[in-house]
């Protein structure tokens with residue numbers, strides 16, 4: 539595709555073609571060249587705690603059953619009967635030791651083996667080897683409770699793929715010795731928005747916050763103000779696409795919004811470098827390339843009332859369903875070791891801000907849906923967008939974490955790396 543041949547140079551010069559954000563041809567390439575190669579997020583271990591628990595998820599258009607088998611192992615299999623292709627599990631979540639196809643009745647264990655075939659003797663006369671027709675299994679690996687799958691048998695390990703980004707993921711995943719758990723099932727909705735817009739926004743678009751979410755500052759939901767909003771760091775892992783924005787407000791207490799007991803725990807769960815950085819981080823908004831994002835944010839559900847400040851965490855998967863179309867999975871993560879009362883307050887703050895009815899979510903999707911429509915128009919798709927913010931910044935030399943860090947919260951360094959990484963997949967021969 540001609541556009542992709544020139545895009546590498548364009549990114550180096552701080553430009554990205556508008557067309558990539560809503561285009562059927564691009565989506566066809568993404569399905570195989572991007573989502574066929576990367577590690578995609580499937581679920582959190584706390585969603586399937588018991589043997590038999592399962593959720594159904596997607597990697598691009600492929601529907602996958604993520605299950606805990608009868609021995610406690612985690613298995614991912616394509617949700618497609620090997621007989622004629624019927625979807626064998628039609629629920630989004632549940633508990634079952636077996637799945638029975640509703641068409642001719644083939645039965646599979648939740649680990650994927652084919653164990654039941656009606657008329658095996660009378661019909662197949664011993665000609666069918668059941669061992670060859672288990673569900674198509676998907677390679678899985680996990681980090682701190684996050685379960686990922688890849689369709690590429692030759693993909694590097696998940697550890698290699700994350701490439702040091704684990705250091706930053708720990709701000710979301712290790713608020714205590716027992717990590718985090720989901721607070722209920724994910725909020726789900728469909729939107730006419732391209733997944734890339736959202737993944738970019740959550741790689742550290744501090745630029746939009748004082749405008750799109752201006753009411754948050756005006757009403758006092760944040761323990762910070764617009765004037766210090768540019769302070770902090772933007773960090774990315776070169777060539778991997780993972781990125782995070784870390785906002786810093788001078789004068790806030792360390793780990794603002796967490797109960798003291800948890801802060802004490804973190805002395806043991808986090809490295810010294812992590813403690814130094816995370817203690818002064820107000821907001822952390824990051825994306826695991828390509829489409830899993832996180833936000834941790836201190837928030838006062840009763841505006842201006844500092845005592846109500848709580849630190850909520852959302853994890854979100856921007857699941858593409860077509861060009862300029864997506865389905866949303868938005869979870870609230872809470873520290874397992876926190877008191878139930880704190881977990882509930884964190885969840886309340888999350889639902890006020892994010893999820894289907896979240897005020898900040900509405901601000902974002904209104905903008906994202908609008909711009910997705912614009913970049914799909916005949917003239918709109920021919921433009922280039924400027925990505926020049928922070929091009930001359932020199933990386934911080936003594937930053938406590940891995941990757942390339944710059945000393946600014948509002949910048950586009952992370953996005954240039956993100957779209958260069960995207961191009962390395964989608965534009966590959």
Ligand code: FES
Nearest residue numbers: 619621622639642
């Ligand atoms: S399609 Fe599943 S048993 Fe025939």
Ligand SMILES: [Fe+2]
Nearest residue numbers: 750751898902
């Ligand atoms: Fe936003």
